[in-house]
Amino acid sequence: MAEDLEHMYWYNLRTGEVEHGFESPSADRVGPFETRAEAEKALEILRANSAKWAEEDAAED
Template sequence: MAEDTEHRFWYNLRTGAVEEGMVSLAVDRVGPFATREEAAHALEKLRANSAKWAAEDAAEDR
């Protein structure tokens, strides 16, 4: 069964807006998120993931 992306939420990196469905170009958006609230906090999640991955990479380099 295919994922219903038209009823999911995306964060537009260019405008900072939360969008329902694939409104913007793929290069400008991240997601999908299940709720508008999750999409609104996309940058926080991206920063947290980046920090986690950087720490994991640094630990592997030791």
């Protein structure tokens, strides 16, 4: 992942738009993503990660 977070892509949860750099308040955005295409799939990625983490937590119990 690139070190320069200001020039990466973010997904704005409030508007549903992809942003390049720090366009909106941090509370409204998730990321960073290296490409616009990756940021466009942010919700899919978040759901997949959440499911994976839930499975890992269940396996630990």
